Amino acid sequence: MDQGNLGLLKTRRFLPLFVTQFLGAFNDNLFKNALIILITFNLIQAAGHEQMLVTIATGVFILPYFMFSAMAGRLADKFEKQRIIHIIKAAEILIMGVATVAFFTGSITLLMTVLFLMGTHSTFFGPLKYGILPVHLQTSELLSGNAMIEAGTFLAILLGTIAGGVLILTAHGLLTVSLLALAVAVGGLIASLYIPHAPAAAPGLEVGANIVADTWELIRYAALRWPIMLPILAISWFWLIGATFLAQFPAFAKDVLGSDDHVVTLFLTAFSIGIGVGSMLCNRLLKGQISMRYVPVAAIVMTAFIIDLYLATRDLSAGSEPLQSIPAFLARPVGWRVLIDLLMLAIASGFYIVPPYALMQLRSEPSHRARVIAANNIINAAFMVGGSVLAVLLIARHFSTPEIFLTFGILNLLVGLSLYHPRTRAAA
Secondary structure, eight states, X not given: XXXXXXXXXXXXXXXXXXXXXXXXXXXXXXXXXXXXXXXXXXXXXXXXXXXHHHHHHHHHXXXXXXXXXXXXXXXXXXXXXXXXXXXXXXXXXXXHHHHHHHHHHTOHHHHHHHXXXXXXXXXXXXXXXXXXXXXXXXXXXXXXXXXXXXXXXXXXXXXXXXXXXXXXXXXXXXXXXXXXXXXXXXXXHHHHTTSOOOOOSOTTOOOOSOHHHHHHHHHHHHHTOHHHHHHHHHHHHHHHXXXXXXXXXXXXXIIISOBXXXXXXXXXXXXXXXXXXXXXXXXXXXXXXXXXXXXXXXXXXXXXXXXXXHHHHTTOOOOSSOOBOHHHHHTSHHHHHHHXXXXXXXXXXXXXXXXXXXXXXXXXXXXXXXXXXXXXXXXXXXXXXXXXXXXXXXXXXXXXXXXXXXXXXXXXXXXXHHTTSHHHHHHO
């Protein structure tokens, strides 16, 4: 029986996994944003290379997805999933212990190492969290489960990002962030102990160390199965759009709207809330039926609000006046228009992303499910890198931030329209 969105939070089949995932996502962003603030405000010895180090930090966090996703998928299929989750969450505590040392020594090398280890932690946890949902949930509950996971993830990203940025600049910021990260990691381990047993899907599977060959095998397996590859591509496109917009928010607020970092936080809040609302609404409309039939509509709605965002801000440019706070930003009509555009874009995005995740899980054979999810993670990472490269090229061509948004919005429209192709609709 379908428990509904919030009903699943009352079950042991879902709540411990939800809490474990939420705390892990919170810790990732707590540490990552604290590190970026330390670098940006030169509280550690950045030697005048702040922008480069921030860019490197982003790459360091994504790199493990390319390196270890194949191994993560194989391990998740070969062994009982609950036990691996326990090991991964215990490792997170050790990683946060190293992070404490890195914060107080101010070692860039050690801080980047911790960021790499956090990315590795997330790489190994991803196939487990999405692979375990179809084991513990009924088919009619998959949309609800994925909706809650997506909503919780973006809320955790928001809270972790804000906490990392705010706490690290306080009088005892290093100690506060370190203790909080350790406490959250311990909480994640405790929550994981209550996740129900999930038997091995392919106990006879071999786990090798040939990263290139194993990665290619995963991608080839998914690519040869269009009903699986379609939702993977849809998911990857979502992360390309999402990562691009989130990365451009600081420049958009400062250089276009003449607003301060609190307005950036307002944008992140609107985006995170919108994703959560859209995710929850999706399941209510589909009533548990797993289908991508509304995904093209969601993509087109996303583009509509991106175009309006461009029209609202294309002629704006920050002057030499002091940066505006949230009240001053919202005192202008354009401020509310921008905020509504971002909120509605996020709601449409949340509606877009839930069905592909559920469809990917449903269509994957149980013996290969974790490896399919690992392939999805690899392709997600490749799309995000591709989106970053395109954004850099547009910046080099002197595109303004609204023009960058419009470019990605047009590409998004083409993706949405492509989902109406007969072959695509047949697989959706």
